[in-house]
Amino acid sequence: MELIQLRDTDDVAIANTDLPAGREASSGSRTVTTRQDVPRGHKVAVRPVPAGAAVHRYGQVIGFAGRNIAAGEHVHLHNLEYREFDRAYEFSVDAREEEILPVERQATFQGYRRSDGRVGTRNYLGVLTSVNCSATAAKHIARQMQFSGVLDDFPHVDGVVALTHGTGCGMAPDGEGIGVLRRVMRGYLSHPNFAGFLVLGLGCEDNQIVKLTGEAVLRPDLPVVSATIQELGGTAKTVREGVARLTDMLPDANRARRETTPASELILGTNCGGSDSYSGLTANPALGAAVDLLVRHGGTGIVGETPEIYGTEHLLVRRAANREVGEKLLRRIDWWKDYTAKNGGSMDNNPSPGNKAGGLTTILEKSLGAVAKGGTTTLREVVEYAESVTSKGFVFMDTPGYDPVSVTGIVAGGANIVCFTTGRGSAFGCKPVPSLKLATNTPLYEHMSEDMDINCGGIVDGGQTVEAVGREIFERVLRVASGEATKSEALDYGDEEFVPWHLGTVM
Structure with a gap:
């Protein structure tokens, strides 16, 4: 063909x-x-x-x-x-009540049931920085834990993740910018893939630890300790103390055991990056089919990247559970139009050069392929960036299109597994959550076989159907959620991909 x-x-x-x-x-x-x-x-x-x-x-x-x-x-x-044109918004005309399988018929996976009822797919300790100034010390702590051999005696702990970022100071102490940062950080502090945390600051930053942790809702079985470099007497002392405090957490963290859990406890985050013309033919619709399956089994699928569904919002509002949900989505689209205009940009500043080399021409074309990741079920809710996702079914989260920022928000919202589609070969991982990489075409899969988990190219060149590949993705998601390592985990991706969305003025 x-x-x-x-x-x-x-x-x-x-x-x-x-x-x-x-x-x-x-x-x-x-x-x-x-x-x-x-x-x-x-x-x-x-x-x-x-x-x-x-x-x-x-x-x-x-x-x-x-x-x-x-x-x-x-x-x-x-x-x-690209040109703007009018679209008809027909709210909820395609919404329907899906048949959800009873619990006894749902697929299962082996997960970590936490004291608040949520289920993790991994079991990490974390070092979360309040400010960029403590990032180096946090990385030293995580590296010492990883390479000292102390983790060898605790096989049920997956590792120590340093969640560092480039902000936390030089910003207004109140308002949207610091509010978004703290929402992300609180989402990670409450994430079921963590068994304990050290929150590390410098001491004099705008993003004070007491403001961050004091308003966080933490589960009873999660130890969280905090410290600042200025309080502890410098970097070297901080690293020694940080290693000691995390080492004290290891015995309790190691007691966690996986147990059989229904697929309804899975929150699947989806993202696409380095797209091509095959994205909308193979990997994205196949991932959408997997999301449909997960929804039928009682689970949740999240789609984000608002700038990359621009031009398809009229299709999504048709699937909105009610008018209120549809109007929430349109308000976020309007926010983005205003945001890009204020910054001298355009909603058509995408596709990227790599997307264009892969055959995509306008944001409208890219969006029509990208939105397929959400499958066909009813849009149950629209949430803001890093907002906790509590609805079951298909949910949209307002995130930027930049992959690490988008997935950081989706994980903060509660995703405990991620599927990432690519047609050009994006390199990505997102600790503490495993990320499956889905190749849109066979040449890419073969060329980057050590990075790609699933080849979706057979839909166009191997006689496979979208539904069959969707089933393959769903079954792999269950195995990975149960502990099977992904290619990005084997390559140790994920430490540098914690990138909270930076909003507001840098002072």
Whole structure:
């Protein structure tokens, strides 16, 4: 199959191989002759499109013809452009009550049941910094714990994670910026994948530890100790004391044991990065099928990246459980329009150069592929960045499109496992939560086999169905949630990917 055309009404098809100029290529009963060389994954016009007319893919508008486009032409940055256009918002017309399997029929995994009832998929100790100034000391503490051999006697502890970041001071002591930072940090402090914490500061920062921990809701079985470098007498003393305090936590942390738990306790975070034209054909819809399965088993699936669902909000509000949920989403879209305008940007500043090299042209096209990660079930709730997710089913979280910032918010919201789709080869992990990497195409999977967990490329080149690959993803999620290591965990990714969203003025 040289061309992939999803719907008869689409004006473009995707080249499934490099097509030289003058090549006859077909998709079903439709055949065109290419007028230029068309790289694999890029778009070919299957019918003439006059200048100014809408161009369709997925049965939706992905942009407008910048000039007359002839059948067989390569359609990309030189002749397809982004424009705003009106969309009809039909609230909740596709919402439905899903059939949720009874607990006795739900799939299960082996998880850590915590005293507050939540379930972890890993068992870590954490060093959480209140400010950038304590980041180096926190990393030294985690490294000493990791390489000293002290963890060898505690096989049920997965390790020590240093959660460091670049802010915490030089900001208003109250308001949106520090509020978002503290919401992220409290989300990690309450995360079921942690068995204990050292919260480490400098001492004089805006983000005072007492303000952070004093308002956090912590479970009864979670030891949390705090310290500052200034209080302890400098960096070296802080590292020694930090190692001692975490070492004291190890015996209790090591007593945790996995137990059989229904899949309804899983909160699956989804994200896509380094996308290509195959993302919306293979990995994203397959992940959406896995989310649908998880919802049927009583679990939760989270989609974020608001700038990367822009242009598809009219499809999501159709699935909103009620008008209030749909309007929440539209308010977040309006916030982003205002936010980008204030900063001299545009909602079409995406796709990235790598996305464009992979065949994506406009944010509308990228969004239509990205939103497929959310499957087909009813949109139950819309939450703000790093807000605790308490609803079951499909949930949308307002996050930026930048991968580490997005996933940091999703994990702070409670995700205990993540699936990350990529068509270009993103390198990513997100301790303390395991992250599965889903390749959109077979050449990428084979080229980066030590980084990719699942190949979704068989949907276009191996006769697999979206549903079958979705089932494969769902079953792998259960195994990883039970302790099976992902490729990113084997490569020790995740320490540098804790990146809270920085809002507000740097003073």
